[in-house]
Amino acid sequence: MTIQIKICGIRDEAAMDAAAEAGATHIGLVHYEPSPRHVTLDQAAKLRMRAPSSLEVVLLLVNQQPKETATAIDTVKPDIVQFHGLEAPQWLQALRPHVPCRLWKALGLSSADTLERAKAYEGGADMLLFDAPAKKLPGGNGVTFDHSLLAGYDGAIPYGLAGGLDPDNVAQAIRDTDAVLVDTSSGTESEPGVKDLDKIRAFCKAARAA
Numbered sequence: 758m759t760i761q762i763k764i765c766g767i768r769d770e771a772a773m774d775a776a777a778e779a780g781a782t783h784i785g786l787v788h789y790e791p792s793p794r795h796v797t798l799d800q801a802a803k804l805r806m807r808a809p810s811s812l813e814v815v816l817l818l819v820n821q822q823p824k825e826t827a828t829a830i831d832t833v834k835p836d837i838v839q840f841h842g843l844e845a846p847q848w849l850q851a852l853r854p855h856v857p858c859r860l861w862k863a864l865g866l867s868s869a870d871t872l873e874r875a876k877a878y879e880g881g882a883d884m885l886l887f888d889a890p891a892k893k894l895p896g897g898n899g900v901t902f903d904h905s906l907l908a909g910y911d912g913a914i915p916y917g918l919a920g921g922l923d924p925d926n927v928a929q930a931i932r933d934t935d936a937v938l939v940d941t942s943s944g945t946e947s948e949p950g951v952k953d954l955d956k957i958r959a960f961c962k963a964a965r966a967a
């Protein structure tokens with residue numbers, strides 16, 4: 758299986774193009790004001806329009822109300838929305854028939870309980886994204902978690918892996934898990950919110966070679 762690669766926290770075209778050229782399959786646009794990677798809906802829409810056709814565009818939202826979610830999707834027209842807050846399974850199930858994009862749900866993983874809770878997203882989420890538990894931000898903290906917990910996942914929804922992945926640890930993470938996608942934000946930056954194009958290239962190279 759070819760691993761899918763998401764570079765999250767993209768804020769400009771240079772980083773987006775570097776990701777595409779390096780073989781990333783997805784870019785993430787974070788619409789969440791407390792994040793150093795926040796982009797407005799207009800900025801996100803412009804990047805979306807200019808995205809190379811090889812990239813799927815993921816819009817990241819955190820605990821948005823239904824009206825704001827609908828406005829965000831209408832404005833940006835992402836391929837996928839990644840919900841990275843406390844969004845309930847019922848919320849995704851109710852939304853899914855009404856939106857022209859796929860839905861992902863991120864879950865902070867610290868115990869086997871979360872793996873059971875994840876199953877409730879069947880019918881709502883097209884993919885789960887297992888991340889380290891929330892800290893200051895709900896995600897994007899550059900923190901890894903115990904990947905061996907994922908051996909206990911027997912749900913039907915495919916999962917991606919996030920949390921502290923970088924060019925040095927991504928290959929091992931791919932080998933250790935059944936993730937279909939790896940996702941990085943902090944691990945491809947020179948400082949919070951500033952992408953490092955060489956790290957993007959190194960991350961994609963390491964993930965593709967794993």
Ligand SMILES: O=C(O)c1ccccc1N[C@@H]1O[C@H](COP(=O)(O)O)[C@@H](O)[C@H]1O
Nearest residue numbers: 765792896897898899919920921942943
């Ligand atoms: O990147 C952010 O700023 C962010 C803010 C709020 C929620 C999620 C966020 N990012 C996502 O978090 C994970 C892990 O990021 P990191 O590699 O550990 O920095 C990833 O899915 C990002 O898409």
